[in-house]
Amino acid sequence: MTILTTNALGVTLGDPLFSDLSLTISKSDRIGLVAANGRGKSTLMACLAGTHEATTGEITRARGLRIGHVSQYVPPEALGQTLFDWVLTALPAEQADYESWRVDVALDDLQVPYEVQHQQLKALSGGWQRTAMLAAAWVQEPGLLLLDEPTNHLDLSRISLLEAWLAALPRDMPVVITSHDRAFLDATTNRTLFLRPEASRLFPLAYSAARAALDEADAADERRQANDLNKARQLRRQAAKLKNVGVNSGSDLLLTKTRQLSARADKLEATARPVHKELSAGDIKLGNSGTHSKALITLDDLTIETPDGRMLYRTGQKWIERGDRIVLLGKNGTGKTQLVQRIALALAGQDTGVRCAPSVVPAVSDQHLSQLNGDETPHQAVTSAFDIGDQRARGVLAGAGVAFQMQDTRINALSGGQKARLAMLLLRLAQPNFYLLDEPTNHLDIEGQEMLEDELISHQASCLLVSHDRSFLRNVGNRYWWIRGKRLEEVESPEPFLAEETQA
Ligand SMILES: Nc1ncnc2c1ncn2[C@@H]1O[C@H](COP(=O)(O)OP(=O)(O)OP(=O)(O)O)[C@@H](O)[C@H]1O
Ligand SMILES: [Mg+2]
Structure with a gap:
């Protein structure tokens, strides 16, 4: 069952981040969202959650769909509250009054010790802050969960725990996850969307298998483009020859034929799909200025x-x-x-x-x-x-x-x-x-x-x-x-x- 679709969605911020994205999210989807730094993953998540306006296209959500969005950063207003209270504020007011047990259950599922629950978030490690955000999204009983880099700040045992927690969710609970942790994506997703400025690509596979399929698809694109351009070159050569013969012999038929060949070459060149070039998100360089001290x-x-x-x-x-x-x-x-x-x-x-x-x-x-x-x-x-x-x-x-x-x-x-x-x-x-x-x-x-x-x-x-x-x-x-x-x-x-x- 479809719960959210995007139709020709695009966002341009300075440069186009992504465009013409038509994505369908169904109930059993666990989608990994993958792209280099600064390519628009968090922006797409915010569009899906309804907090960022897309430049083009539209999004249709199932009626009454609640979306739990765990963003990449902790909201500053959370830091002064205890972990428990922050999760409690995610519940609607009357529920917060009478059903605070929901928070207890969520924090218990995520194995948050009692003493941690009652400390202020700013005094807690980054890992506990992320866990609090996940719990706050979860207590709202969302119909779609968006997790933006959920493994940042988590140590290995918490990453394993998060994997287990996701695996234990109802199978019809759709989740979209951005991450740069390959092992985590492999363990938690069944589809992968590679977000690109022109043609994003979706594969019904987890990250590693999807990556291999993407490389194959890119290589096929490259071969197809080389082939098309090669054909176009041959047509142009033929056209040039025919033109000479046509001009010399004054044959209208040959000149018409020449025009037809050129037109076919034009068309091939125009439709030869540009090959996606993965651009680096920038260089990281460090130096070492040396010292005499040992x-x-x-x-x-x-x-x-x-x-x-x-x-x-x-x-x-x-x-x-x-x-x-x-x-x-x-x-x-x-x-x-x-x-x-x-x-x-x-x-x-x-x-x-x-x-x-x-x-x-x-x-x-x-x-x-x-x-x-x-x-x-x-x-x-x-x-x-x-x-x-x-x-x-x-x-x-x-x-x-x-x-x-x-x-x-x-x-x-x-x-x-x-x-x-x-x-x-x-x-x-x-x-x-x-x-x-x-x-x-x-x-x-x-x-x-x-x-x-x-x-x-x-x-x-x-x-x-x-x-x-x-x-x-x-x-x-x-x-x-x-x-x-x-x-x-x-x-x-x-x-x-x-x-x-x-x-x-
Ligand atoms: N006002 C603006 N003008 C131009 N570009 C902008 C503006 N605001 C944000 N951007 C760019 O939009 C992009 C936003 O990307 P977003 O945060 O969605 O990336 P991301 O894929 O989540 O990256 P990361 O992996 O680093 O989290 C960035 O490249 C940012 O530089
Ligand atoms: Mg991001």
Whole structure:
């Protein structure tokens, strides 16, 4: 049964993001929505949810359809509320009064511990904030669920839990999911829409199989186009020959024939379908400005605590040395971010017990990219912090994937991945020799994730990373610290941790 259709839907924001999209969503569909950063996935989701006006085309929704939309970012007004209260506000007023048990059930299904439910969202990890948004969408009993990058900020066990939660939904519950996590898409979808500016393509397959089908279809398109253009060239050659003969012999018949051949060539050229060229969403580059110090950061058996003073673990004696790419492992809420913040504050000059070598030039990025000021423009962000001219600022921004038309609009208007790319650019311009990155792959498309890996490795950057992306942390790390029990342990490999997480 069809619950939503789009007819020739298109959105142009500066450039066309997508056009002529005719999509049918039926009850049992689990659709993966895939495209590079900034290509309009979140915009399409907002159109489906009815919060963004499409430029062309229309959307028809089944009568009374309720849509649960989990957007890519936490709404700022949620942060001051407790997790429980935020989910409760999603219910209509009279239901909120008499049926708050609905919230209990939803939070129980999503395995949110009681003490977490009653903390303010701003004090909770990104993973719990995402979980709260999912619960808020779910308690409204939607007939269609739209999930925009639901795995961002989730650790591996929460990703597994979300997969299980989605699998346990009624089969006739349609879900649309955007994600850059291939394994997650494979586990949760049965159709894949590759969103493109001209001709988007839909396959009744999960991501990996759909990707193979897409590559085949693109190759077939390319062959067809080459064939058509080749035929057109032959027709033109024939036409030229006939024309000569026709002119010399004064034959009207041959001249007519010549015109017919040219017309056929015109038609073939006009209809030869342009082949889709996948454009990169911009370059990610990092540098490493070098330092003489060997030990960059020293932890003298620190005690790491929650903001309200609960002891989480002790670090033991630990050093971060030049060329170390340390990955910090641990479940959501075990205190990875607490340690990262202690180090970040020390790098900013505060006394937090962490010792930093004087020659360290840090580059720090937190989970929510809060170093970016959303009200500034990308151009202001670059020129106010660095002494580079207007032209060069525009050049580096464009290279990093912030197109000219976006350089003077607020950073908040950028897509999630574009913000992450801008953040990386600002880090590089500071010419750091030590990177402190909390979940740097959130929001980045697959190509962007791979570029970030290559840059960190090829520049032998020294860094401390927090990441839940299995392939990223395996590829990048050369040392691993695992928060286990009340201790921070150095381990040889991340595999025992990963195995424990995915079984949970
Ligand atoms: N006023 C504007 N003028 C021109 N372009 C705009 C404007 N506002 C937004 N955009 C562009 O529209 C696009 C919006 O993309 P959207 O957020 O839907 O992308 P996305 O596919 O979800 O990306 P991501 O993977 O990074 O989340 C971005 O490329 C953004 O730069
Ligand atoms: Mg998006």
